[in-house]
Amino acid sequence: EDQVTQSPEALRLQEGESSSLNCSYTVSGLRGLFWYRQDPGKGPEFLFTLYSAGEEKEKERLKATLTKKESFLHITAPKPEDSATYLCAVIRGSTLGRLYFGRGTQLTVWP
Amino acid sequence: NAGVTQTPKFQVLKTGQSMTLQCAQDMNHEYMSWYRQDPGMGLRLIHYSVGAGITDQGEVPNGYNVSRSTTEDFPLRLLSAAPSQTSVYFCASSSRQRSYEQYFGPGTRLTVT
Numbered sequence: 083e084d085q086v087t088q089s090p091e092a093l094r095l096q097e098g099e100s101s102s103l104n105c106s107y108t109v110s111g112l113r114g115l116f117w118y119r120q121d122p123g124k125g126p127e128f129l130f131t132l133y134s135a136g137e138e139k140e141k142e143r144l145k146a147t148l149t150k151k152e153s154f155l156h157i158t159a160p161k162p163e164d165s166a167t168y169l170c171a172v173i174r175g176s177t178l179g180r181l182y183f184g185r186g187t188q189l190t191v192w193p
Numbered sequence: 194n195a196g197v198t199q200t201p202k203f204q205v206l207k208t209g210q211s212m213t214l215q216c217a218q219d220m221n222h223e224y225m226s227w228y229r230q231d232p233g234m235g236l237r238l239i240h241y242s243v244g245a246g247i248t249d250q251g252e253v254p255n256g257y258n259v260s261r262s263t264t265e266d267f268p269l270r271l272l273s274a275a276p277s278q279t280s281v282y283f284c285a286s287s288s289r290q291r292s293y294e295q296y297f298g299p300g301t302r303l304t305v306t
Contacts (some may be wrong), residue, residue, distance in 0.1 A: 114293060125197075125283050125297030126236070169236070173293050179224030179243050180251070181285075181295055185235035 085109075088170050088184035094143045095191050098159050103187045105170030106152040115153050116181065117146050118169040126169055195221050197298035199284050205304045206274040214269040214301050216284030224287045225267040226251070226295065227259065229280040237281065242267055274305045 086164050087141040089104045107115070118126035130139045131188050143164065145156040155168055168187045171181040200215045218225065228251075238251025240259040248259050256278060260271040267286075271278060281302050285295040294295040 105260065123300075125285075125300050126295075128294050128296065131292055131294055171295075178289065178293060179287055180226065180238065180241050180249075181293075183228075183236040183238075185233070 085183050086170060086172055086184040088168075088187050090187060091185070091189070094190045095157075096189055097161055097193050100156070100158045100160070101124055102157070103155040103168055103189070104152060105155070105184055107170075107172050108151075109172050109174055109182065111175040113173045113175040113178065115148055116171045116173070117153070117155055118171065120167045120169055120186070129168075133138070157189070160189075162191045162193055165189055165191045196220065197284055197286055199282075199301050201301060202299065203302050205306065206248035206271070207306055208275060210274050212271050212274065214271075214282055214303070215283075216267045216269065216298060217265050218267075218284075218286040218296075219265065220286060220288065220296070221264060222288040222291075222296075223264065224293070224295075225261065226285045226287075226296035227257070227267070227269045228277075228283045228285065229253065230283060230300075231280050239269065239282075271303075276305050277299055279303060279305045 085108045087106050117129040120126040130146040133151045143158050147154050167186045169186045171183045197218045223244050225241040228236040242248045242261040283300050284298045287293045287295040
């Protein structure tokens with residue numbers, strides 16, 4: 083059965099304290115892996131797509147990496163405005179247009 | 194572009210009532226999906242569509258119907274509302290041309306009493 087598991091469920095960091103969020107997956111025929119950010123009361127906002135092992139993408143303080151079994155979202159020197167829930171999702175080649183989501187990591191960055 | 198729009202933003206129903214949540218997108222995306230989000234459960238797929246006239250069930254389809262008569266619109270119908278359907282509902286759309294990245298609407302918060 084296809085699964086997407088995110089850890090930790092919740093993470094509290096002090097401003098400037100770098101860390102990583104994990105997304106592990108067991109999916110046959112992976113076509114891509116997505117990271118989203120969700121603020122309270124809003125819809126998820128797209129961050130990155132990764133397609134193959136070894137790929138990396140960066141945006142401001144965020145860097146996403148992909149291996150054959152998992153993806154990491156690295157947050158460097160986070161700020162309070164980075165506080166949000168971060169969601170990981172995968173897409174299979176056999177069911178394009180359908181995403182399989184993990185439950186998310188709730189990140190809190192305090193000053 | 195307005196992107197993905199959803200109406201209403203908030204809705205309160207009594208048990209047994211029916212209603213339709215509206216979703217529209219103006220990006221000419223072929224794929225559209227409906228999710229519900231409950232605390233601790235993440236996003237769960239209700240129904241999705243790969244094009245006009247084609248729909249399929251997701252993880253939690255019971256109690257919901259969909260149809261897709263146009264590319265732009267993908268309404269979600271609650272046939273007989275139950276308290277277990279209290280949730281936040283999100284609509285999303287995507288396109289092969291945009292590498293299947295899903296773009297989400299602002300959500301509808303539904304309470305069933």
